[in-house]
Amino acid sequence: ACGSPASETPATQAAGTGKLKIALSNSFIGNQWRVEMENVFKAACAMPPYVDQVECSVFNAGNDVSTQSRQISNLISQGVDGIVINAASTSGLNGVVQQACDRGIVVVSFDNTVDAACGLTVNTDQVKFGQQLAQFIVDELNGQGKVIMVTGVAGTGADNDRNKGAMEVFAANPGIEIVATYSGMWDSATAQRATSGQLPSLPKIDGVWVSGGTDGVIKAFSAAKRPMPVVGGEAENGFRKYMAGILTPKVNGMSIGQPPFLSVISLELARGVIKKEHPKESITIPFPVVTSDTLVPGETVFPDLPDSFFADFTDSGPNATVILCQQAATDGTPCPGKTLDVNFGKR
Amino acid sequence: MSTRSEIPPSAAVLAVRAAGVHRAFGGVQALRDASFAARPGEIHALAGENGAGKSTLIKVLCGLISADRGTVEIFGQQVRRVVEPAARRRLGVATAFQELSLLPDLTVAENLLLQDPPRGRLGLVRRGRLVPTADTILRKYGVDYIDSRATTADLSVAHRQIVELVRVLAQEPRVVILDEPTAALPDRQVEWLAGHMRRLRDAGCCVIFTSHRWREIEQLADRVTVFRNGTQVATRDRISEAEAVTLMSGRTLAGTYPDISALPVGETVLRVDELAGGRLRKVSFDLRRGEILGVGGLAGQGQRDLFLTLFGARRAAAGTVSIGGEQVVIRRPKDAIRVGLGIAYVPEDRKAEGLFLPLSIRDNVALATLSRRSAGGFVRRRAERSAVTSISEQLRIGGGRASNQAVGTLSGGNQQKVVMARWLLTDARILLLFDVTRGVDAATKHDIYQLVADLAAQGKAILFHSSETEEIANLCHRVLVLREGRISAELPGPVGDADQIVAASLKEASDA
Amino acid sequence: MRDLIGRLVPTQAGLGYIVLVATAAAYLIVYTSSLGRFPTSFDYLSILNTMLPLVFVAIGQSLVVLTGGIDLSVGGIVSLCVAVTATTVTGTGIAPFGWLIVVLVLGAACGAINGVIVAAGRIAPILATLATLSIFTGLALWVLPVPGGSIPSVVRNVLSNPNVPTGLIWLGVAIGGWLVLRRTRFGMRIYAVGSDETSARAVGVPAGRVKLGVYALSGLCGALASVFYVSTTTAGDANAGAPFILTSIASVVVGGVAFTGGRGSALGAVAGAVALTLVIDVLFFAGIDPLYQSLFQGLFLVVAVLLGTVATLVARRRRAAA
Amino acid sequence: MNAAITPDVRRVLYAYAVAAAVLSLGAVLHPGFASWTSLRAVLVVAAFTGFVAAGQMLVVLVGGIDLSIPWVLNGAAIVLTTTSLGQSSRLPQALALALGVGALAGFANGMGVAWLGVPAVVMTLGMNGVLQGLSLGLSKGLTCASCGSYAPQPLRDLFVGGVAGIPAALLVWIGVALLMTVLLTLTTFGRRVYAVGVNSRAAFLSGVGVRGVTVALYTLSGVFAALAGIMLVGYGGQPSLGLGDPYLFESIAAVVVGGVSILGGRGHYLGVVAGSLTLVAVTTFLQAQRVPEYGRLMIYGLVILVILFAYGRDKAHD
Numbered sequence A: 001a002c003g004s005p006a007s008e009t010p011a012t013q014a015a016g017t018g019k020l021k022i023a024l025s026n027s028f029i030g031n032q033w034r035v036e037m038e039n040v041f042k043a044a045c046a047m048p049p050y051v052d053q054v055e056c057s058v059f060n061a062g063n064d065v066s067t068q069s070r071q072i073s074n075l076i077s078q079g080v081d082g083i084v085i086n087a088a089s090t091s092g093l094n095g096v097v098q099q100a101c102d103r104g105i106v107v108v109s110f111d112n113t114v115d116a117a118c119g120l121t122v123n124t125d126q127v128k129f130g131q132q133l134a135q136f137i138v139d140e141l142n143g144q145g146k147v148i149m150v151t152g153v154a155g156t157g158a159d160n161d162r163n164k165g166a167m168e169v170f171a172a173n174p175g176i177e178i179v180a181t182y183s184g185m186w187d188s189a190t191a192q193r194a195t196s197g198q199l200p201s202l203p204k205i206d207g208v209w210v211s212g213g214t215d216g217v218i219k220a221f222s223a224a225k226r227p228m229p230v231v232g233g234e235a236e237n238g239f240r241k242y243m244a245g246i247l248t249p250k251v252n253g254m255s256i257g258q259p260p261f262l263s264v265i266s267l268e269l270a271r272g273v274i275k276k277e278h279p280k281e282s283i284t285i286p287f288p289v290v291t292s293d294t295l296v297p298g299e300t301v302f303p304d305l306p307d308s309f310f311a312d313f314t315d316s317g318p319n320a321t322v323i324l325c326q327q328a329a330t331d332g333t334p335c336p337g338k339t340l341d342v343n344f345g346k347r
Numbered sequence B: 001m002s003t004r005s006e007i008p009p010s011a012a013v014l015a016v017r018a019a020g021v022h023r024a025f026g027g028v029q030a031l032r033d034a035s036f037a038a039r040p041g042e043i044h045a046l047a048g049e050n051g052a053g054k055s056t057l058i059k060v061l062c063g064l065i066s067a068d069r070g071t072v073e074i075f076g077q078q079v080r081r082v083v084e085p086a087a088r089r090r091l092g093v094a095t096a097f098q099e100l101s102l103l104p105d106l107t108v109a110e111n112l113l114l115q116d117p118p119r120g121r122l123g124l125v126r127r128g129r130l131v132p133t134a135d136t137i138l139r140k141y142g143v144d145y146i147d148s149r150a151t152t153a154d155l156s157v158a159h160r161q162i163v164e165l166v167r168v169l170a171q172e173p174r175v176v177i178l179d180e181p182t183a184a185l186p187d188r189q190v191e192w193l194a195g196h197m198r199r200l201r202d203a204g205c206c207v208i209f210t211s212h213r214w215r216e217i218e219q220l221a222d223r224v225t226v227f228r229n230g231t232q233v234a235t236r237d238r239i240s241e242a243e244a245v246t247l248m249s250g251r252t253l254a255g256t257y258p259d260i261s262a263l264p265v266g267e268t269v270l271r272v273d274e275l276a277g278g279r280l281r282k283v284s285f286d287l288r289r290g291e292i293l294g295v296g297g298l299a300g301q302g303q304r305d306l307f308l309t310l311f312g313a314r315r316a317a318a319g320t321v322s323i324g325g326e327q328v329v330i331r332r333p334k335d336a337i338r339v340g341l342g343i344a345y346v347p348e349d350r351k352a353e354g355l356f357l358p359l360s361i362r363d364n365v366a367l368a369t370l371s372r373r374s375a376g377g378f379v380r381r382r383a384e385r386s387a388v389t390s391i392s393e394q395l396r397i398g399g400g401r402a403s404n405q406a407v408g409t410l411s412g413g414n415q416q417k418v419v420m421a422r423w424l425l426t427d428a429r430i431l432l433l434f435d436v437t438r439g440v441d442a443a444t445k446h447d448i449y450q451l452v453a454d455l456a457a458q459g460k461a462i463l464f465h466s467s468e469t470e471e472i473a474n475l476c477h478r479v480l481v482l483r484e485g486r487i488s489a490e491l492p493g494p495v496g497d498a499d500q501i502v503a504a505s506l507k508e509a510s511d512a
Numbered sequence C: 001m002r003d004l005i006g007r008l009v010p011t012q013a014g015l016g017y018i019v020l021v022a023t024a025a026a027y028l029i030v031y032t033s034s035l036g037r038f039p040t041s042f043d044y045l046s047i048l049n050t051m052l053p054l055v056f057v058a059i060g061q062s063l064v065v066l067t068g069g070i071d072l073s074v075g076g077i078v079s080l081c082v083a084v085t086a087t088t089v090t091g092t093g094i095a096p097f098g099w100l101i102v103v104l105v106l107g108a109a110c111g112a113i114n115g116v117i118v119a120a121g122r123i124a125p126i127l128a129t130l131a132t133l134s135i136f137t138g139l140a141l142w143v144l145p146v147p148g149g150s151i152p153s154v155v156r157n158v159l160s161n162p163n164v165p166t167g168l169i170w171l172g173v174a175i176g177g178w179l180v181l182r183r184t185r186f187g188m189r190i191y192a193v194g195s196d197e198t199s200a201r202a203v204g205v206p207a208g209r210v211k212l213g214v215y216a217l218s219g220l221c222g223a224l225a226s227v228f229y230v231s232t233t234t235a236g237d238a239n240a241g242a243p244f245i246l247t248s249i250a251s252v253v254v255g256g257v258a259f260t261g262g263r264g265s266a267l268g269a270v271a272g273a274v275a276l277t278l279v280i281d282v283l284f285f286a287g288i289d290p291l292y293q294s295l296f297q298g299l300f301l302v303v304a305v306l307l308g309t310v311a312t313l314v315a316r317r318r319r320a321a322a
Numbered sequence D: 001m002n003a004a005i006t007p008d009v010r011r012v013l014y015a016y017a018v019a020a021a022v023l024s025l026g027a028v029l030h031p032g033f034a035s036w037t038s039l040r041a042v043l044v045v046a047a048f049t050g051f052v053a054a055g056q057m058l059v060v061l062v063g064g065i066d067l068s069i070p071w072v073l074n075g076a077a078i079v080l081t082t083t084s085l086g087q088s089s090r091l092p093q094a095l096a097l098a099l100g101v102g103a104l105a106g107f108a109n110g111m112g113v114a115w116l117g118v119p120a121v122v123m124t125l126g127m128n129g130v131l132q133g134l135s136l137g138l139s140k141g142l143t144c145a146s147c148g149s150y151a152p153q154p155l156r157d158l159f160v161g162g163v164a165g166i167p168a169a170l171l172v173w174i175g176v177a178l179l180m181t182v183l184l185t186l187t188t189f190g191r192r193v194y195a196v197g198v199n200s201r202a203a204f205l206s207g208v209g210v211r212g213v214t215v216a217l218y219t220l221s222g223v224f225a226a227l228a229g230i231m232l233v234g235y236g237g238q239p240s241l242g243l244g245d246p247y248l249f250e251s252i253a254a255v256v257v258g259g260v261s262i263l264g265g266r267g268h269y270l271g272v273v274a275g276s277l278t279l280v281a282v283t284t285f286l287q288a289q290r291v292p293e294y295g296r297l298m299i300y301g302l303v304i305l306v307i308l309f310a311y312g313r314d315k316a317h318d
């Protein structure tokens, strides 16, 4: 009774404009990171070369897999050329992603990637993320000290990978004692409350490893008037303000963030693959790392922006994957007079 | 019928026997060492004041609750202490409970056939057969005026009671237990029920029933068992009312109804003009100071709507109400209670409409007059305590129990007094008493009659409705008879003889 | 005359169907005006496959709500059964189907635990299932700490084949199951318990067993939903169940099942679930700003139920007038 | 026999017994857990739960439920920072606006439930969606120009520092507890609340403005959720999206662990204080013991079950 799927698939290129249709399907807007991720995507779409080549659209699914699945199905019906996904569940969209692939749609997932083998992924190495932060703490403490781990949302791949990486490093250093592990839900407020509850019954803490919500953890230490430990955490601007001494007390730390511009790289990958400019290959990018010593105000920390802002909205340096301006991240406006050049050669 | 042939021929075997039964609810000892026995082929009345333990005994007999101690036998067969009613049913016991056990959201047909629906292949219920089957059952018991498709919640109380009774009768039980089956029935249906009870008795069944109307017990019962304080105090073939009252309450009563004819009636307080809404169709009358005005008629003729509309609990569709000569608009009970208007409504169904069972006597009594004893939104507790204490003493509530006692622990009669007390505190000029003696025992009823007369003597204007026409006949200065939402007759009182009112109620019916 | 009016005026129980029809019409309109053609079999099929898990959970939830209860633990049961399905249902031939049965038994058992706590433990359903929600979710995380697992394609082909509407069969089975259940004595008793538990007990309805039954059935429905969830998504996730808590409740109320129990039908809940699934598509094709989507979903919920209330009022007025 | 110990009071005492038991068990198994500093920290965290639970309790008392708490809280937090722009001079207006938003949302809930007859679950669930949509939409996903603002400094100093060494959250909580207790036990309003909760038909027939009381309670619930939102931004400095999510089920759990009947009409806020404390103490203790997330969830659920079995059971059916 059903026609063959191929006959229903509309032409690969949007007929009228000749532009590619690429949609971003995001699971939810529950934190600043997601907001920035969408903003830089929108900004990129309004900048050359995308502004001439691509017709973008953005959808949120409120963290409900079946909603996101419906939206992706509808995108298939709409006949888009590419779909860029941050998934509500790494496994929950396999079915519909497979259907998109079957219809010749290029699917790129990032951050919370999709398992489906046919899709491409753009991500950082989350295990390494955990390892590197842990290694920093170990090094700063000379392998001796008491450490807290503040984890993310249990049951997700990223949380698991980061924890795994950290545990490997800590386990290899017998001088490090983990005195508490609890979830901050990747949320500053939650992390702050949980830490406040824990601190009084904990001994002096030498190091803190945070998967997300870092500034909340530091605020809890500061409110409890506890000596500030070495902190390995995410890229919240608030955390970096402490690292830079803009907020007191100054914190000795390392900050690694999942880059929000993963969405832009995914956009470029989708565009390139559709246009047959790139091979069909997944991409792993390095994550931008800063320490208290390498922070540059206005570039990697922003005194005037909120604590919850993710400060790594752009890559930097000569090998940068992509360079974005601040307003792209804060409100999605295109960076003036700039052609975006996404460069994922350096891996 | 096949079930009946199983009844043992020898009447020596008791149909029901309970011995040494104890049952407590929290701190309340509802049954203490209670015994009871009833034979096949008799109608056995169970009498006693409110809270005497009749309903509790019945629930133990039919297996709805367990006894703390003691034994129960059905036809000589001892039954376990905790048994689901379904098991007793198989023994041939069927019960109509005091608080009806119909399911409000189900239709009449579903209620009648819930336990034994018509089934087809694969044992599945044939939903299409529910209504015809139920109609057949209803007709078999002479009830053709109830639509078996109707949702039970939409029926009048009387009709619900009838459905409940049909549900019991239709089981063709060997033991029929009816807990206050006539409390909500109009006289005509009481006769109907009496016919069925006698038929079952004559067929050798054991019929047990409770009632607070002595006339019914005298007319129907072959034997009477009297309960007091959870214990059986007597079982007799014949017993006079006076003796029964003494047995039940431990005190004797002088003449049942106070003489109201001597009470003076003053100027008009309430004037109702062409009031309509719900079942009411243009009702007009005056109510005067010191007057007890009866509202009678068959059940469901708009009496309830009249009371609720006057109290603002239901919207009037048309008509006007004047109090003290001034036209007033009463949108909500709150308006009615207001000092200027001073209307109070005492409902029939005290559990549903009057009481807050887990709350204290004080909270219950004080509720309608809270703002009169408050300062800046705060309750003036001392004033409240003294007001509640004095009214409680006046009405003899709870036999001196502390006023922070939860109302749920009181007996039915005392609960009714709590509701009365709340309304007396409002100092209302106009009292709407709707079937306030429903399910109240003889002694408390007597207290209430006296109270009503006293209130009238104090100058209150009282609108009085009762499902017992006799009360209306004896307690009212004047009687309005409602028929299909209209006043079909007005009789000067005290009428004295209930039959006159009944005749007036039916008059237009035969004319029409 | 009275009957005729009674039949014509929509009642709260008929609400689900009306809302469904309205939503479906809205879907067709926005779809065609946005894409310039009618929905294709792909659209219908993908709607069918995505909505099946919710349909099952909603059926289970409606049974519980009909008895006057509520089941918050469906979220946990779905998570747990998804985790177990994704980790255990493997192999070829008949073997995976054996495992599926195990999952169904597990779901029913979880539900039965709720039933025992509610019926024998006399704990308010919302609280009992709030506690077990936490427990079942914990178990799910323990079984499947990281999203993953898989499902054999034989199972997929039978349950939610992406190319053939096998889902229709299962939808039919679910609806048929309800129609049969409704015609059992147990089915009648569900309504009896929800209408007035004390009275139901008094006339001999074993209310405890009925409750145990509906919670177990709700658990079973949760397990069925999980199986379909894993089948459409091809893998598992220990957080998969969480969204079903509120969406199943929403389906039930949009479907016209009274929260006080005793009134409504599982079919209404099915209609509600389908309508809620379609609302997502309506918002999509209507081009609503994604940030405002929950605003419209919230309004949809309230307005749908409000319509039901108004319909009931009108019906009652007219009945009273007749 | 003391007549003053009603079943309700007994349940409050049970709630405190449970809180004490959890804390002592914690102290034994985890030295330092019951120290004053630790206790104080638990109290501060529990205060936030206590605020939302206060509102939840009020609606539960009349047999309702408030599922809109998460986004009322979140919305109020966003309103506070976006209207104050971090300036102390604007704090009073911002506070009034944030509380006003909570009151308005609660009022709308109350109107829907009391006047339109929408079931509380539906009305408040819908309201939660509406507020989420409005918060996200109007603030453009919290990226609007003023969305980066902080709570004004005085508010932050208050909540991070405290007054005379006592954390401000605790002081406010004591105030809320006093207010709730006075409101419910000493005022005519409180009497009416319990009457409506026990038997709303009888309350109506006794002249209680049932609808008015209901609307007032939902409005108060909105105000308490907004208050919690204000405290949370004062504490953390900035609002985040999803700030209120953890408080939905937790507020319900705190209410019942505190001995309030979910069927309405019974319970005291002092019990809810103990309930909030118990739940936070359990979570904190399990974290301190480094119990993994799955174990924590299971134990948390079991603890609630045990408490329900101890004193949260309905009356027997005979």
Ligand SMILES: Nc1ncnc2c1ncn2[C@@H]1O[C@H](COP(=O)(O)OP(=O)(O)OP(=O)(O)O)[C@@H](O)[C@H]1O
Pocket: B025, B026, B028, B029, B030, B048, B049, B050, B051, B052, B053, B054, B055, B056, B057, B098, B408, B409, B410, B411, B412, B413, B439, B441, D318
């Ligand atoms: N479920 C219950 N919980 C608490 N107390 C109860 C319960 N049922 C009955 N009681 C108490 O037990 C006693 C006996 O009550 P029961 O209903 O058996 O009296 P009754 O003789 O049927 O009275 P009435 O004539 O008013 O129906 C009363 O004090 C009553 O308050």
Ligand SMILES: Nc1ncnc2c1ncn2[C@@H]1O[C@H](COP(=O)(O)OP(=O)(O)OP(=O)(O)O)[C@@H](O)[C@H]1O
Pocket: B144, B145, B155, B156, B158, B159, B186, B188, B189, B298, B299, B300, B301
């Ligand atoms: N055939 C009958 N035999 C005995 N009683 C009857 C009969 N018909 C009616 N009654 C009684 O007379 C009263 C009025 O009857 P009827 O039901 O016709 O009035 P109604 O006002 O239309 O009530 P409803 O709308 O509730 O059916 C009821 O109390 C009913 O019990």
Ligand SMILES: O[C@@H]1[C@@H](O)[C@H](O)OC[C@H]1O
Pocket: A031, A033, A034, A111, A112, A158, A186, A212, A234, A258
């Ligand atoms: O990867 C994470 C992303 O999914 C979340 O939304 O924000 C924090 C990031 O670390």
Ligand SMILES: [Mg+2]
Pocket: B054, B055, B056, B098, B179
């Ligand atoms: Mg009785």
Ligand SMILES: [Mg+2]
Pocket: B156, B299, B300, B301
């Ligand atoms: Mg009638």
